[in-house]
Amino acid sequence: MALQISATNPEHPALLLELPWQTPLEEWPEEYLVPLPRGISRHVVRYARAGDEVIAVKELAERPALREYQLLRDLDRLAIPAVDALAVVTGRTGASGVPLEPVLITRHLGGSMPYRSMFETTLRPATMHRLMDALAVLLVRLHLAGFAWGDCSLSNTLFRRDAGAYAAYLVDAETGELHQRLSDGQRDYDLDLARVNISGELLDLEASGALHPSVDPIDFGTEICARYRSLWDELTRTSVYPAGKYHYIERRIRRLNDLGFDVAEMQIEHASNGDTVTFVPKVVDAGHHQRQLLRLTGLDAEENQARRLLNDLESWMATQDDYAPGDPLGARPEVLAHRWVREVFRPTVRAVPVELRGAMDPAEIYHELLEHRWYLSERAQHDIGLETAVADYIANILPKARETLQPTAD
Ligand SMILES: Nc1ncnc2c1ncn2[C@@H]1O[C@H](COP(=O)(O)OP(=O)(O)OP(=O)(O)O)[C@@H](O)[C@H]1O
Numbered sequence: 001m002a003l004q005i006s007a008t009n010p011e012h013p014a015l016l017l018e019l020p021w022q023t024p025l026e027e028w029p030e031e032y033l034v035p036l037p038r039g040i041s042r043h044v045v046r047y048a049r050a051g052d053e054v055i056a057v058k059e060l061a062e063r064p065a066l067r068e069y070q071l072l073r074d075l076d077r078l079a080i081p082a083v084d085a086l087a088v089v090t091g092r093t094g095a096s097g098v099p100l101e102p103v104l105i106t107r108h109l110g111g112s113m114p115y116r117s118m119f120e121t122t123l124r125p126a127t128m129h130r131l132m133d134a135l136a137v138l139l140v141r142l143h144l145a146g147f148a149w150g151d152c153s154l155s156n157t158l159f160r161r162d163a164g165a166y167a168a169y170l171v172d173a174e175t176g177e178l179h180q181r182l183s184d185g186q187r188d189y190d191l192d193l194a195r196v197n198i199s200g201e202l203l204d205l206e207a208s209g210a211l212h213p214s215v216d217p218i219d220f221g222t223e224i225c226a227r228y229r230s231l232w233d234e235l236t237r238t239s240v241y242p243a244g245k246y247h248y249i250e251r252r253i254r255r256l257n258d259l260g261f262d263v264a265e266m267q268i269e270h271a272s273n274g275d276t277v278t279f280v281p282k283v284v285d286a287g288h289h290q291r292q293l294l295r296l297t298g299l300d301a302e303e304n305q306a307r308r309l310l311n312d313l314e315s316w317m318a319t320q321d322d323y324a325p326g327d328p329l330g331a332r333p334e335v336l337a338h339r340w341v342r343e344v345f346r347p348t349v350r351a352v353p354v355e356l357r358g359a360m361d362p363a364e365i366y367h368e369l370l371e372h373r374w375y376l377s378e379r380a381q382h383d384i385g386l387e388t389a390v391a392d393y394i395a396n397i398l399p400k401a402r403e404t405l406q407p408t409a410d
């Protein structure tokens with residue numbers, strides 16, 4: 001059987017060919033290896049150099065190798081923090097012609113640490129809480145995307161420092177399954193596995209004296225579940241607001257954005273008596289809004305601007321008589337979006353005199369106006385409407401902005 005390298009990047013196979021595939025991974029000579037800390041694992045894992053990249057090489061049977069490769073690529077497509085799959089190498093034979101196990105190759109996650117190395121110096125409980133937060137966020141992200149991990153644990157996670165906090169990455173996807181969406185039962189099951197694994201790992205650390213004496217392994221496992229549940233609830237719960245209080249919806253969206261999530265779709269329903277509005281967000285990871293705004297409206301904006309504009313567009317759509325999502329007789333979103341561009345977006349931007357706009361492009365101006373409306377509505381405790389916001393912005397904000405841009409007299 002010939003050596004075969006399937007890789008995501010066409011430049012990689014040539015680089016990878018230089019590695020000693022005819023030698024079992026455990027016996028690879030030092031010159032190929034990069035001595036960085038590794039977590040515990042059943043399979044043999046080594047870090048090696050390929051061109052100017054450090055790669056992680058894991059030996060395992062062909063089927064699981066291909067499966068994990070595919071799952072990691074799916075997670076990448078879903079913008080989930082996980083290690084990048086680079087290649088699978090099959091058809092390896094040893095010196096005397098014995099077949100060797102295939103390998104899965106991932107990119108070494110720079111700046112990451114396996115949790116065991118973090119516990120080499122006893123971690124303060126506050127730091128541990130931050131690690132657990134990061135892991136709970138990762139699990140929520142995976143579940144939102146329909147991924148049941150099947151083996152969430154500290155050893156299957158890598159941690160990277162992130163501006164005073166930690167970001168958690170999935171490193172081992174072997175047991176994972178990707179579904180359209182997960183049922184509550186599937187999530188509970190996955191969460192329970194996480195709890196048992198993590199408490200077990202902390203008990204091990206306790207036995208070796210590496211755990212801070214105030215940390216209880218069992219309580220910590222339970223706590224991570226509580227953190228997961230409160231985050232999940234915040235991201236997915238349905239809220240009911242009095243009709244007309246659209247800025248309540250905006251407030252909720254801002255809270256979600258602050259948690260690092262974006263709202264891809266909103267389901268907004270008016271009660272038949274017109275008193276209340278029910279709001280269900282569909283939460284996703286970032287990157288998505290720019291594309292969607294472009295598709296719907298032809299406007300090309302930065303991600304944060306796009307998010308705000310889409311939120312505004314969607315709240316506006318819900319006020320239109322022919323808005324009926326899912327109903328084939330209702331207006332298509334593209335049609336409504338173009339109406340919004342014509343009747344709301346353009347007239348609003350045009351209300352701002354060209355000479356006052358400075359270097360701001362239309363998307364940015366509109367974004368600024370939405371910000372201003374938000375600010376004034378919060379202060380007034382009710383939605384003050386876009387027109388009032390625009391008038392106030394032109395009268396009170398733009399002149400000041402221009403003053404600060406003018407050179408001073410002396
Ligand atoms: N891309 C990577 N970047 C950094 N570290 C990595 C990477 N891939 C693997 N590792 C390290 O190797 C360890 C083992 O990898 P992995 O969990 O995939 O192996 P495994 O044998 O499948 O594990 P298990 O025993 O859980 O089945 C990880 O805990 C991590 O420390």
Ligand SMILES: [Mg+2]
Pocket residue numbers: 040041042155156172
């Ligand atoms: Mg593992």
